[in-house]
């Protein structure tokens with residue numbers, strides 16, 4: 001296959017960027033999208049030009065490091081997969097492919113197609129955990145958990161923290177990401193003691209990072225590579241209002 | 257220097273308890289006076305950082321990804337072992353210990369392995385308490401599955417994403433300590449050297465991968481938790497960024513490298529399709545619980561399958577050779593990885609390989625789907641099947657998967673004593689980065705167990721002993737060693753940036769991978785290894801003349817990062833060859849063609865090779881010096897492994 005790529009190039013957050021066109025030649029349909037970029041980068045390197053910078057690591061859809069806004073979709077046109085799992089057989093010979101970074105105020109550009117998603121880490125640091133120290137915990141089977149609950153918690157826990165939900169949202173809202181963690185821990189007995197405190201701390205941090213608000217468009221769910229459901233957001237809102245109405249004092253007492 | 261493994265005295269089952277009591281403790285009020293550097297925040301590093309932070313130490317943690325949640329541990333699929341015996345099927349600490357020693361082909365240290373089996377049970381409790389959503393049965397209790405090399409069900413799992421869930425658990429504990437101010441996290445930082453003062457590790461040098469700033473960091477101790485080096489083979493199941501640089505630079509500063517040639521080739525990976533391939537994808541070993549491995553009985557049928565004139569499901573039952581079930585009736589498809597891999601290779605060499613390239617055998621779920629129904633199979637393995645479909649465009653619910661072995665894990669790594677200390681006092685190695693617990697072959701679901709054991713339950717004790725002995729006096733950052741080591745790093749970076757040749761570092765890496773796979777892969781010969789050594793030396797010389805590195809230091813520069821890693825892989829490759837040449841026996845994943853039994857199994861030579869090889873760096877382009885840690889076995893009887 002031969003393709004034309006329109007790629008966003010930007011040296012760093014301080015400079016402005018622009019689209020540059022490249023030819024991708026002799027691409028095999030069995031290649032992954034990132035392998036196609038590897039090929040382009042090898043030829044740029046041979047010419048002494050700077051290769052295109054993009055984030056990636058596991059290349060099997062689990063680390064959440066890859067991003068890329070491809071032809072107007074985060075992680076490309078196929079549902080339920082990440083960019084690294086996208087294969088070139090999805091495209092046709094001669095096609096022009098536009099490749100951009102995630103665009104959101106809370107995700108400043110690092111270089112070319114890579115962005116800074118450390119805001120996600122800071123939200124998790126604000127409360128995405130159960131406060132137990134190592135050692136001295138009860139036996140793993142001490143508290144039975146109904147299989148349906150465990151499975152539901154697991155589904156929320158499969159979020160890979162990629163940020164596609166933010167990139168997809170016209171308001172750059174991070175609600176789907178934040179609600180996935182809140183739902184996972186909120187469903188499990190281990191997460192109960194800090195349930196209301198957690199939701200308030202994480203939402204407060206989310207707001208502080210400059211993510212937009214949710215207007216229920218559902219673009220996040222449609223583009224999420226792990227198919228995290230909007231019901232997570234409903235649960236989070238529930239817990240949040242419940243906390244605000246009845247349990248807010250707890251946070252102020254225990255907050256750091 | 258003589259190697260001292262510092263194995264505690266006393267009966268095997270009491271060593272760890274007794275040792276914990278004998279270790280010195282750091283007074284709680286003094287803990288905050290100690291700074292601990294942790295490089296790597298995968299399972300081993302994140303669990304260590306969180307636990308040491310909870311104890312009150314000041315921790316500085318580093319990783320090269322943009323978040324600790326992305327460490328390669330995230331990709332582990334199948335599960336984690338623990339001797340809980342929840343299934344009442346005869347498991348025990350001793351059995352897990354025994355299986356691990358035997359699975360490792362009697363090349364691991366008994367005392368370490370027993371400790372690992374002991375603390376395995378605590379790991380599961382810890383993870384459950386953190387909110388890790390393990391798979392459960394309808395009664396609400398934890399579910400288990402069995403894994404290769406064992407006859408009991410002791411593997412805990414979270415669908416096909418166990419590593420992800422365990423890492424997110426450790427990451428959450430780490431986040432809590434970051435929030436509490438006890439851990440300072442440095443992401444997108446690459447460690448490039450260790451600073452030693454009077455022979456003790458006192459700091460590291462890092463490069464900030466966003467700005468290029470090269471800085472020193474001081475600490476009373478340094479923990480390397482930087483993962484394995486499978487990517488020396490270029491193609492492996494590891495993440496693209498996994499590398500040996502941290503361990504290798506530490507090696508060059510005096511940390512001995514243990515058993516570098518012990519690598520694990522995993523039997524069930526998606527076969528290579530072409531030269532563009534950047535990595536290989538594992539299909540979890542858990543699939544062998546329900547999938548049956550087979551190859552066509554005759555070369556003629558294989559030929560038709562390769563050409564596509566015959567489809568796998570059209571091959572008659574009588575024409576299929578379920579070779580693992582045939583040769584190993586007791587373990588069947590669940591034989592250890594090295595055995596399964598070598599058998600697949602044999603089939604291919606006999607001309608019975610399938611798929612376009614002929615480098616594959618089948619893993620078939622037809623029987624499982626008949627027996628359990630498609631829904632059950634989907635619930636167990638759905639995400640793996642999806643992954644397979646994505647990559648191959650074939651449907652394993654309808655057609656058997658094609659699989660072939662690929663490099664997956666490195667049992668070798670920095671040599672450590674019982675306390676996880678390297679030969680540089682104050683420098684520790686945890687997780688896949690050390691050589692310890694798996695001998696010459698790792699059993700499935702045991703790496704996650706070891707990483708978390710090292711981080712949550714071992715290092716918090718053993719490190720305290722060292723710290724109590726050296727005392728909390730501040731590290732002297734004006735010591736010339738800091739400036740000198742930093743200068744070495746700057747010089748190395750500049751040397752790389754000056755390379756403006758004709759070949760990309762990726763091309764060198766691929767070439768190195770070809771050499772390693774061909775001569776130091778599933779079967780190794782004296783002749784081949786000697787040839788490989790020459791090839792690698794030539795490759796190294798050529799790299800430093802003709803490689804291309806683009807850009808400058810003061811920016812995000814993936815080309816520079818890659819170049820440094822490839823340069824280190826080339827040097828490591830040579831040491832692996834030396835180690836493989838030296839070890840004239842076969843054991844576990846190290847198969848020397850000259851040393852095999854009549855039926856082609858690995859043949860050990862316990863008389864001459866029951867030792868750990870620990871290599872000492874002696875200077876650039878000098879032969880390394882071999883030190884031997886003799887292995888003694890008291891609790892198990894050395895025997896030829898037999899899985900029939």
Ligand SMILES: Cc1cc2nc3c(=O)[nH]c(=O)nc-3n(C[C@H](O)[C@H](O)[C@H](O)COP(=O)(O)OP(=O)(O)OC[C@H]3O[C@@H](n4cnc5c(N)ncnc54)[C@H](O)[C@@H]3O)c2cc1C
Nearest residue numbers: 296297298299300320329334335447483687688701703704
């Ligand atoms: C596909 C796959 C599936 C697997 N499945 C299983 C399984 O089911 N069960 C099982 O038990 N094991 C499994 N394993 C093995 C297991 O996942 C690994 O051995 C284990 O996760 C390694 O953990 P770690 O903490 O030692 O290292 P890693 O998770 O690799 O972490 C390394 C850390 O070091 C950092 N780092 C490295 N170098 C530097 C540097 N120079 N500077 C700064 N930071 C650095 C990285 O950023 C990262 O944080 C699997 C492995 C693979 C590849």
Ligand code: SF4
Nearest residue numbers: 159160162163165224
């Ligand atoms: S919710 Fe989905 S899109 Fe958002 S970060 Fe998680 S996995 Fe990515």
Ligand code: FES
Nearest residue numbers: 057059064066084
């Ligand atoms: S590179 Fe890890 S999810 Fe894509």
